[in-house]
Amino acid sequence: MSRKSAVVIGAGIAGASVAYFLGKAGVHVTVIDAAQHTASHVPSALINPVRGQSGQVDGGALEGMHLTWALIRELQAQGYDIPHGQTGVLRPVPDDKTRAKFERNLPSELKHEWVTPAAPLRGDWAHALWLPEAGWVDGQALCRALLAASGAEIVQGQAKSWSAQSVKVLHATSHMPHAAYSADAVYFCGGSVGSSWAGEKRTHRMGSMLLLDRAVSDIPLSFGAYLSPDARADGLGGVLGGTFEAPAPTWQAPKMPLASLNWLLQKGEALADLRGVGVVGRWTGSRLSGLQAGRDESGVWRLSGLSSKGFLLGPLLAERLVASGQW
């Protein structure tokens, strides 16, 4: 029997994970990636199953967290360098009412502990939730490792049109302006920018990270925004990040000054003392809400709309999508 083939559009965490699991299943994979506005290149993404300001835990969040860490270990064992820290995450809460809300939402299987807020957290938090199995990862490094380990052929260019078994590409770098690829299956994983290029109207939110000259805390701190180490400067860099720009129906180019800058700084200051911390750069990305994980009416497989949980749920949903494929 001849080897099955698939084309994956997009090489963020969704597309790279799909390519990885397809490759593992013995499928010949071609990944077409425009390499533009990739939200997954976030310098430091939290792997944090407890979401928002009410402590919600999505179905699949615990499984997703364990799978993402297992993947990172598997890839590191194969020699890929993926800066990360399974350091735990500290989620301070402002008062007893918020803690009670969190407690109602936390599943018993989630390892957690309530601790007394201590430095580097500011002292005016009422409580802090310690999640020992959570942590952070360099998004770009994880995507790069997944792609390399998938064995996929990578084509840099923008897919202009596609159907269940073929994709037309506009090459960004080649003298040949158009090319067509056919395969047994096509997966669309275009994220926020790809959804807009495809003419869809969905819910997009820009978010930014301020790149700091040092990590304010070895352990990510998160409530509203987050402070986390990242991989720059031999592990000494840090970020302050969050997504607070107004939702928009399409991908938006970042506008300066950031509308959310004051909000971000206030949230960061509320978490820890930022005096003496230098801002050395900025990274802005757009995330897409409204999860799509399955086959659409045209027969194209889709993994998109991972919202703020790309690294928590992306690999798990990709594994399930590939396992559910009967083609």
Ligand SMILES: Cc1cc2nc3c(=O)[nH]c(=O)nc-3n(C[C@H](O)[C@H](O)[C@H](O)COP(=O)(O)OP(=O)(O)OC[C@H]3O[C@@H](n4cnc5c(N)ncnc54)[C@H](O)[C@@H]3O)c2cc1C
């Ligand atoms: C500020 C910020 C902080 C975040 N923090 C976290 C966090 O702490 N934890 C977490 O889990 N998640 C976090 N996220 C969310 C996470 O980044 C996203 O959920 C995830 O990256 C989405 O991945 P994706 O693969 O769907 O899309 P993307 O990463 O955007 O990848 C899509 C890729 O497809 C390419 N593409 C699109 N259309 C086409 C086409 N037609 N042809 C060829 N290529 C195409 C694009 O160029 C891009 O490279 C954060 C997001 C932001 C903005």
